[in-house]
């Protein structure tokens with residue numbers, strides 16, 4: 199039987215008969231992370247069907263929302279069914295897609311509407327659970343719980359997720375109970391790192407916070423570090439990029455170059471593939487999608 203590690207995607211050939219019946223988790227010999235074994239045995243599938251990826255870093259303005267929106271739309275253009283969840287009170291994901299949903303994540307968590315009424319179809323194969331100011335209501339639901347508040351989001355999203363191939367979660371800057379909830383829900387983290395020294399410091403702090411969650415949520419894996427705002431004219435960027443590659447090796451993705459088209463697209467409610475399909479921004483995000491899906495033939 200072949201098992202694929204959901205954290206690093208490396209395959210393991212194992213003799214199922216040698217694993218005791220009560221073993222439910224195995225440790226990947228490559229990335230050393232634990233992943234569930236029992237579910238694979240029961241379903242016979244090699245990987246969980248839906249992949250849940252948070253785009254997150256405490257530091258603001260590093261390209262989280264730009265990445266979440268263009269990753270989600272790019273995956274849907276590649277033929278996957280995608281749910282984009284905006285957990286930021288700024289509510290920018292809907293704006294960037296030119297969408298005006300009347301409900302979203304808040305109504306789902308507070309049970310005000312049925313789950314299907316909270317989803318907004320933003321494009322073919324792309325659905326949105328919008329964020330915005332009303333997320334204060336979600337934070338209140340989390341705060342009110344004496345026990346298990348960190349699982350609030352996971353409990354509400356579980357019945358929805360089977361319809362999708364990918365769930366992409368955009369998070370707000372900072373660190374709060376809602377981000378903790380996101381990290382108890384997803385299994386993969388993508389960290390956009392703008393190529394500045396200050397962001398590197400922020401990354402180290404953020405990774406410490408992540409490891410405190412991993413103690414309770416061992417399925418959570420740091421999967422991708424995405425350098426953003428690459429500008430070769432700025433001398434310090436290549437040094438920072440080298441440092442990232444030295445520290446995080448294969449997790450580091452091909453950088454997203456500084457591209458003014460990425461800043462212009464949101465005003466038109468368009469993703470980069472719609473607004474400027476031939477731009478560096480579009481090409482760089484297509485490259486990210488090839489890395490995430492492991493399919494090098496996409497968009498070629």
Ligand SMILES: Nc1ncnc2c1ncn2[C@@H]1O[C@H](COP(=O)(O)OP(=O)(O)OP(=O)(O)O)[C@@H](O)[C@H]1O
Pocket residue numbers: 257258259260261262263264265286288369370371426427428454455456457458460461462
């Ligand atoms: N590669 C890029 N080149 C040029 N501009 C970019 C690039 N990526 C993002 N931007 C712009 O930088 C600004 C910040 O990006 P974005 O909103 O995606 O960051 P964020 O991390 O989500 O911010 P916040 O922490 O406030 O949520 C936006 O105006 C966006 O259009």
Ligand SMILES: [Mg+2]
Pocket residue numbers: 262263264286290369370
């Ligand atoms: Mg944002």
